[in-house]
Amino acid sequence: MAVRKLAKKKKATKKKTARASTRKAAKKSPSLLWRLFKVIFVSGILGCVVVAGYLFHLDRTITKTFEGRRWSAPAQVYAQPLELFTGVALSQADLVHELERVGYQRRSTLNVPGTFNITGNRLRAYLRGFAFMDGYRDALRIEASFAGSTLTVLTADGEPAVIVQLEPPSIGSFFPSHGEDRVILPPEQVPTLLREGLKLVEDKSFDKHFGFDLRGILRAIWVNLRAGEKQQGGSTLTQQLVKSYFLDNSRTYQRKLRELGMAIILEARFEKADLLNAYINEIYLAQDGVRAVHGFGLGAQFYFNKPLAELDTHEIALLLTVIRGPSFYNPWRHPERVRERRDRIITTLLDGGLIDSNDATQSAHKPLALAGTTRPGGAYYPAFMDLVREQLNSSYPKKALASEGLRIFTTLKPAFQERLQNSANRALAQIEVQKPTTAGGDAPLQVAAVVTQSQTGDVLALLGGRGRGGYNRALKASRPIGSLIKPAVYLTALERPDFHLASQIQDTQVSLPQPNGKTWTPNNFDEKNHGSVPLIRGLADSLNLATVQLGLQIGVPEITARLGELVTNLRTNPYPSMLLGAVNMNVLQVGELYGNFASGGFHSSPKAVIAVLDETNTPLSRYPLQTRQSVSSDSVAQLTEGMLVAMQRGTGRSSPLAQRGVAGKTGTSNDFRDSWFAGFDAATLAVVWVGFDNNAPTGLTGASGALRVWDAFMGSTPIFPLQPTIANGEAGGMQTQSFDFNTGLRASGGCSRINMEGDLVPVELVSVPLPSEVDLPRLPGCADNVKPGNEGKLGDRLRRWFSPD
Amino acid sequence: MSNSHKSNQTLGTLLLLALCCGTLAGCTGTAYIPPSTESAGEPASEPEINTDPEGVKTESDVVEPPANAARNNAAGTLLAQSETLRQSGQLPQAVALVERAIRLEPRRGDLWVQLGRLRFESGELARAEQYARKGIALTRSAEPARRLGWLLLADVSEAQGDAPGAQQIRSRWLNDLG
Secondary structure, three states: OOOHHHHHHHHHHHHHHHHHHHHHHHHHOOOHHHHHHHHHHHHHHHHHHHHHHHHHHHHHHHHHHHHHOOEOOHHHHHHHEEEEEEOOOHHHHHHOOOOOHHHOOOOOOOOOOOOEEEOOOEEEEEEEEEEEOOOEOEEEEEEEEEEEEEEEEEEEOEEOOOEEEEOEEEEOOOOOOOOEOOOOOOHOOOOHHHHHHHHHHOOOOOOOOOOOOOHHHHHHHHHHHHOOOOOOOOOOOHHHHHHHHHHHOOOHHHHHHHHHHHHHHHHHHHHHHHHHHHHHHOOEEEOOEEEEEEEHHHHHHHHHHHOHHHHHHHHHHHHHHOOOOOOOOOOOOOOOHHHHHHHHHHHHHHHHOOOOOOHHHHHHHHOOOOOOOOOOOOOOOOOHHHHHHHHHOOOOOOHHEEEEEEEEEEEEOOOHHHHHHHHHHHHHHHHHHHHOOOOOOOOOOOEEEEEEEEOOOEEEEOOOOOOOOOOOOOHHEEEOOOHHHHHHHHHHHHHOOOOOOOEEEEEOOOOEEEEEEEEOOOOOOOOOOOEEEEEHHHHHHHOOHHHHHHHHHHHHHHHHHHHHOOOOOOOOOOOHHHHHOEEOOHHHHHHHHHHHHHOOOOOOEHHHHOEEEEEEEEEEEEEEOOEEEEEOOOHHHHHHHHHHHHOOOOOOOOOOOOOOOOEEEEEOOHOOOOEEEEOOOEEEEEEEEEOHHHHHOOOOOOOOEEEHHHHHHHHHHOOOOOOOOOOOOHHHHHHEEEOOOOOOEOOOOEEEOOOOOOOEEEEEEEEEEEEEEOOOEOOOOOOOOHHHHHHHHHHHHHHHHHHOO | HHHHHHHHHHHHHHHHHHHHHHHOOOOOOOOOOOHHHHHHHOOEEEEOOOOOOOOOOOOOOOOOOHHHHHHHHHHHHHHHHHHHHOOOOHHHHHHHHHHHHHHHHHOOOOHHHHHHHHHHHOOOOHEEEEHHHHHHHHHOOOOOHHHHHHHHHHHHHHHHOOOHHHHHHHHHHHOOOO
């Protein structure tokens, strides 16, 4: 109400003033011309002020955008570089595969980097220059000879070489949520043909105009009118650059004017060369799911899996085709259309004198030669990338990862990842045929797996599921680990002076009241009680009752506390049910737990990132190898023996690798919902989970599910049998003794015993390290023919054990 | 006290140096990791380290004894390089090279001991101790690196204020020269 009154008053005042001024004007009565001039002058000034203000605004916006975007790129993530040296286990085919992974071309003559050829068992390659995490390595020519699956001779630039790195594949980048991904190229890495070709095809007078090209617009209109369709655009490269900055496709004059103004400002402020280079790094070239591929650097990777500098004429012509409309000219979807325009561009390049007729003819005959159609731009590693992001998040915020052009060097080994993925797919397909189940509904049986280097904790491969991308089970699926917990229980026992591998434990029925009032009565898998058994059998045969009895004797809180030292940041359950694995973990956590054993008693957190460099290759952070002794050599040696025996004669015996010096443990959760296996040789630890996303029973034990995947993976390369890490002669307190696996009584080969059914059966002899002072009771009727001199040293014995008989 | 500490440390360093020389003597030529010729020219006072991690015969299809010797050469060259860098005070670069060597041969105790020595010199005692322990756990009693690992552990103990503990280790390992 009050407002309206006020407005009325104002109006009234205005009217009065207007009238007054008319009167004044009438009195002075200057010429009409003068009045007109004044109006034009004032409005001219006003207009100038407005335009200047607008231009100022445009200037600020576009300059800021241009400067900001010029070097802004998502972080690039690299795998571990392949190390080439004499003696490395690498066949010629392996090296070819690795070279092709980073886009090397097979050529008869090696006159450019990124090429290789083969003569007999000799492979020559012209390696690219690359900024490794320890510095830049120039391009160089190498020659490698092979004998079977070993590299035997290596030279670099003609000289014998000790060690040479192959540049690592880029495994992904942290593009921002709006999806723009790019790699920034400096001008010297842009081929002249692309630079000149761009001008020739898109903007002939680029070197002369001031941001817009009137003649170009008129020509475009003329051409388009004659052709009856849009064949030419009138936009200069500068206008296109502005347009791509703001991604505004509305066809309004206002937008056109704004673009024009910004283009003129850019031209006034920056050098032509800078503008062209910005264009080359900016322009939209493809869509890959949520990822938008921008710039020719990434475009070359995406379409051809090669650096831009290595593209041939026909490939550059294809990129020049695609910029007109990456969807309309999608070469996978519309090969004919793309081919036609590409060949027209080749002719244009010839007419413009950028290529000779020989090149033009040859190029026009080349097929489109795209990178793999199913996985353009090389393979992506979503599960591992999640882990990298997780490990970087504390020190590098999302925004920094998306824009600062960081270079991240990681532990991933693409060959391991490939093997893991293939092994899992193969094994699961077999399992589905042999043990079909519909419990998962429409969803297939799923898998998660991690492979680490035992001594360093480096994550070499990480599998988040069967398909490409999607739900990352390796990080997110936290499931009950079942019997995988048992080594932690047995370790806690073995660390006490009163327990060793031959200690008698009771595999007898147990009933425990629970907090909810019910009674917990666990059972063995075979639903039998085995009475008094040696500790090693409880572990190797995964006896539930013996484990619960042992755990109760040691104390659940003690075991929980020990577990907390072996796996950091674990939420565990304080009830006796934890003794049988009612503890949820993901595969990485299980990897952390078993890393303590696989390394010979050292804890390392699973590690994915080695170093982060900035865009000028200055190191920002290095993530040092982390290790901490978590278990004494003696205890871990006994535990590892237990898990070796678990493979040889226990729950892992169905594995084709069981007798090859590997240690491991199966795990099965209630009602067969989760199938687990964790196992290692002397080099590699692999943990596998198999189950349904909806937690439905799979009908699989650890051995019939996860172990199959593990077998397929570990069996795909040579095994490094476990060796004693125990300090033989140093600790001195351990001695190898032989006893019957079932009774724990001292025995030797050829003896027999009476089993629980009253039958006479041969003993199953195990020879494992025990504290020297342990004097086992002898199996009745079994002569002791163990020669102490022969069996004395653990190291000697293990060495003989691992030798083929 | 501090004097003896210093001399012991110097002894450890000398042993390490000799170790590197021994490794270096085995390398024939390099492309991108050139051996420092001045140390390669010195006669190696220590025998070549016997750190054949695959010394145990495997049942796998590929058995490659000459390969293993050469494999040591690659990691050994990196180790020697890191030692050169250590002497010129470039600790971070030296660490990077040893870590690279460890990724080639994670079970070579001498590499872990060198890593521990580098951490010790940059004052990271806790880390140095753990690397020394790992180096010891991964070496056999005949390996010189095992002694170096123990001497490093003694240096760490002393720096942590446990002089008697350090003395105990040294009296055991300083006499153990063969």
